[in-house]
Amino acid sequence: LLGVTLLIFRHFRSTAGWTASAFLLAYGVVRFTTEFTRQPDPQLGFIAFGWLTMGQLLSLALAAAGVAIWLWQTINGRAEHTRPQAIPTLNPQTFEPRR
DSSP: HHHHHHHHHTOOOBBTTHHHHHHHHHHHHHHHHHHHGGGOOOOOOOOBBTTTTTTHHHHHEEEEEHHHHHHHHTTTOOOOOOOOOOOOOOTTTTTTBOO
C-alpha cells in the first residue's frame, strides 16, 4: 500500500530524495504505531520509559532518517526537480543510436 502511494505521489512531487525520505518517514510512523499491538521481545522487554520497545525505537530512527534526508536535500539546495531520462535505443543494423 505504501509503495503504490509513493508511486502515485512521485509524479506530483519528484524532487531528488523525496521518495526515499517519504518512504522512511511513512514506514517509520506506521511501524511505530503497529508496534503498540505487539508484545515486547522476552529477552529485551520494554527498553525506554517503561513502554517503548526495541521495534518502536528502531521505527523512530527510520522516521528521523527520513526527516534528516528531506532536510538535508532542502537546506543544501539539492531538491531540484528531476525526471528520469529515456534510454536511447540502438539501431540493430548499424548499432547507432536511433533518432
